[in-house]
Ligand SMILES: Nc1nc2c(ncn2[C@@H]2O[C@H](COP(=O)(O)OP(=O)(O)O)[C@@H](O)[C@H]2O)c(=O)[nH]1
């Protein structure tokens with residue numbers, strides 16, 4: 001007898017990132033958030049910027065290669081929106097500092113860059129008096145957790161009220177399940193955990209994703225070290241920070257950077273900058289930080305390519321063709337017929353679209369096709385006329 005086929009259920013991930021990814025910068029005052037934010041903004045990649053919000057192209061060598069190859073009139077890389085979220089201090093959850101003003105911003109982001117101070121400088125005041133990165137990490141995490149607790153309490157209250165007056169139908173049954181789960185989640189938070197610490201099943205993830213909980217968002221830790229420490233790749237706080245992260249949030253990324261150093265680089269023109277980096281035998285870590293935002297969210301790209309436009313589209317790893325098409329337009333998903341697909345690796349190896357076709361690597365795929373990283377896709381779709389009119 002053949003072995004029983006095991007249907008493995010795909011695990012849904014927390015969060016619902018779109019093609020327009022947003023990351024918020026959080027941390028205590030005077031840790032270097034704005035310095036980091038300004039360095040990102042001034043770096044040549046900045047496409048648009050506002051006082052607290054900047055949009056940068058995500059560096060990608062495949063995208064650059066495709067633009068060189070197709071020479072399109074329009075080039076649209078993947079973009080990352082970075083938001084400088086000020087105002088988090090101890091007691092922020094109760095309204096200290098800017099308190100609630102930052103909240104709507106932080107709720108709207110897909111992920112968090114958590115900047116922690118690992119440089120000493122008597123001229124730059126530390127709100128807590130001395131340099132102690134893990135204490136600072138605890139303070140910020142606590143405030144964010146308290147905000148989630150406050151929000152969840154309100155949601156549970158409203159749900160319970162609704163259930164008391166409800167009809168008892170099947171819609172109620174689902175609401176009841178949701179309410180019971182959110183209560184469980186509230187307890188979990190009150191015990192000192194973050195939402196992302198939990199191991200949730202798919203239904204629970206759906207409940208979580210329908211709320212805007214801050215502690216459900218993935219975090220990338222950025223340790224701001226002095227220029228000297230950055231260049232000699234040594235810092236007395238890093239080991240302790242790393243140990244703290246490994247204990248509380250195993251697997252999360254820690255990237256050391258130097259705000260002052262990065263900022264200094266952005267003041268130079270590209271030639272002087274290259275010279276300085278060569279002289280110091282150093283690199284800017286900003287591109288790595290920007291890309292890390294993508295990988296942490298388990299995102300990848302596919303491309304659409306032609307003489308008019310080369311464009312990168314952001315999808316979650318494991319996305320099927322119709323859903324990937326929906327990133328371009330909902331009609332593409334609704335009226336999906338097929339995808340014509342080849343991969344960046346093929347055109348890089350074979351040199352042209354014609355050669356890719358001749359090698360049989362330009363293929364037609366149906367609705368069950370799982371898009372691969374670096375696919376180049378042309379979607380065919382059809383929407384019926386009456387649905388088109390909206
Ligand atoms: N010595 C030193 N000063 C820094 C560093 N990064 C930022 N600063 C300074 O610290 C102060 C606060 O930085 P800022 O980026 O405004 O912090 P924010 O409050 O977190 O936005 C500014 O005077 C910066 O110049 C660093 O790596 N070393």
Ligand SMILES: [Mg+2]
Pocket residue numbers: 033034035086
């Ligand atoms: Mg600031």
